[in-house]
Amino acid sequence: MFGRLMPETASLQAVLTDRIFIGLTIASALILALVIGLVLVFSIRFRRGSKINRHPLPEIVSREFEIGWTAATIFLFVFIFWWAASAEIGAYSAPPGAIEIHVVAKQWMWKTQSSNGAREINELHVPVNAPVKLIMTSQDVIHSFFIPAFRLKRDVLPDQQTEAWFQATKTGTFHLLCTEYCGTDHARMIGRVIVMEPEAYASWLSAQPEGDDLAHQGERLFSERGCAGCHAPGSAVHAPSLAGIWERPVPLDGGRFATADAAYIRDSILQPKRDVVAGYAPVMPSYAGLLDDGEIQAITAYIRALGSEPAVVRDLGTP
Ligand code: CUA
Known part of the structure; x- marks a missing residue:
């Protein structure tokens, strides 16, 4: 239903993120419709010159009702917090056994290296349906690693290590962008992520020049x-x-x-x-x-x- 409105969805994390985004958008739209509806009803009913009774209503709101709707609102917000936080925490902790890729950002390129020694620049080959953990650092200034189709965005900092992980669910080629302004050629700090079938990935990996791991x-x-x-x-x-x-x-x-x-x-x-x-x-x-x-x-x-x-x-x- 929302497929056309959202960017391409190509990872497990993207599905979770979109679900939260769409869920909150629908909830917000319903609340907005309720507020606008009441504003319209009241402004018509109580417009100047209408003969409606303007005396205050008798006390009809009970203490139980007050406690009930306050508690319901609190639960709703706690649920939203839990929902988003659990997805966010999950996005930080790669499952054991994930393929590890080291990423070094520098003005203005992405250098990647898998633990068996295959090195790439501005490209990242990964297998589909397998968790991939990124261990990232920057050689100069702050960059940010962004794959829109995976809904993955993590700052890459000098003198610090940041981690992220994803599991691609579709084969194909996806944009890899830098999303933190990092100097003259920031806009050209672009790479691609190539998601391959496991067999194709294995043969790509074995065709790489014999690097030391x-x-x-x-x-x-x-x-x-x-x-x-x-x-x-x-x-x-x-x-x-x-x-x-x-x-x-x-x-x-x-x-x-x-x-x-x-x-x-x-x-x-x-x-x-x-x-x-x-x-x-x-x-x-x-x-x-x-x-x-x-x-x-x-x-x-x-x-x-x-x-x-x-x-x-x-x-x-x-x-
Ligand atoms: Cu690197 Cu912007």
């Missing part, structure tokens, strides 16, 4: 850029081992704990002196300007590939 790139950077000099087991410099820390609690100076997720690893690389691991000296220099966002993502993928081993993390706090 992200974790192997990270492993190489880890030794080339000198991380291994201190963090490798058996190093003369006393630095925490990074094996097994992924998504585990890390004890910090001052009795606090951090979770070794992508954001923490990123902060630790760029601002190592801010949150020092308990029991270690703040000797690590910042790598801001020495590693770009793609390289930080690769090193993060490497640390992640090293696993989550609770036993190792316990050792972290007792050097």
Whole structure:
């Protein structure tokens, strides 16, 4: 019924979003019609010169009636809040096992890389009917990742990581836009998302040039850029081992704990002196300007590939 009025709908999230949008539009239209109708009725009935009784009515509104309609209105608003919030929260948490795509925005292009190393610029190939998680950061200014047909829009920020996910429900080619003004060529920061049948996607992926996967790139950077000099087991410099820390609690100076997720690893690389691991000296220099966002993502993928081993993390706090 509303198909013609809405932009193309090509993801699970788009269906949910449209349902909320159309539901609220209908509810608002009904309330608007009621208000306008009453304004018309009253302005005709009580127009100047009409012989209608203008004395106040006797008290007919009971306390129960008052409580009833107030409660009904509150429930209606709580329902609307729950409805929209649950869709919004769902849009942030990708289901486990989603395909992970790393996105780096820069003036003025989208660089994407899947975890097996396939890189693209201003294009993103994904399979249909499979959840895809986007892990995004910006190399310069604030951009915003927008696929109208998926109703997906998420800011992409420098020095921070944002995530989003979608599940495409239709094959085809869809617009990918930047929707945050980011400089001269903002309007040309346009890409396309190509949604393919799973078999077609698999053959596209295998036809991509043999790139190192992200974790192997990270492993190489880890030794080339000198991380291994201190963090490798058996190093003369006393630095925490990074094996097994992924998504585990890390004890910090001052009795606090951090979770070794992508954001923490990123902060630790760029601002190592801010949150020092308990029991270690703040000797690590910042790598801001020495590693770009793609390289930080690769090193993060490497640390992640090293696993989550609770036993190792316990050792972290007792050097
Ligand atoms: Cu990037 Cu606008």
